[in-house]
Amino acid sequence: MSFSNDLETKVLNWAFDPLSSPTRPSAIYVALHTANPDEDASGAEVTTVGTAYVRQTGQFTVTGNTATTNAAIEYPTATADYGTVTHVAVWDAVSGGNMLAYAALTASKTIATGDVMRLPTGELDITLD
Numbered sequence: 001m002s003f004s005n006d007l008e009t010k011v012l013n014w015a016f017d018p019l020s021s022p023t024r025p026s027a028i029y030v031a032l033h034t035a036n037p038d039e040d041a042s043g044a045e046v047t048t049v050g051t052a053y054v055r056q057t058g059q060f061t062v063t064g065n066t067a068t069t070n071a072a073i074e075y076p077t078a079t080a081d082y083g084t085v086t087h088v089a090v091w092d093a094v095s096g097g098n099m100l101a102y103a104a105l106t107a108s109k110t111i112a113t114g115d116v117m118r119l120p121t122g123e124l125d126i127t128l129d
Contacts, residue, residue: 004041
């Protein structure tokens with residue numbers, strides 16, 4: 001996963017600006033996107049209107065330089081088509097908020113009415129190198 005512009009700035013402030021103290025998010029949420037959100041969070045997220053879609057809480061374990069999801073992430077049964085999910089992103093709020101990191105899925109997934117999107121434990125890695 002790549003960091004967003006927002007998180008890059010926060011990390012730099014934390015490391016190099018003694019007057020800055022970015023606040024750690026109280027929870028992490030994983031979003032599904034139908035377009036590349038890119039570093040500026042501009043890519044389309046699955047709509048919440050009529051679909052039952054909502055960002056889901058993500059839990060991560062850090063080992064060395066990698067944070068990995070330590071629990072499966074499951075989205076509600078789609079009540080309308082989500083479209084083709086191509087990317088995931090990590091956010092600091094259940095809606096709105098700041099995108100922290102994003103990545104393309106290995107394989108895009110079309111979510112139709114009645115489908116459930118599930119990301120297995122260990123599916124998402126965020127690595128600093």
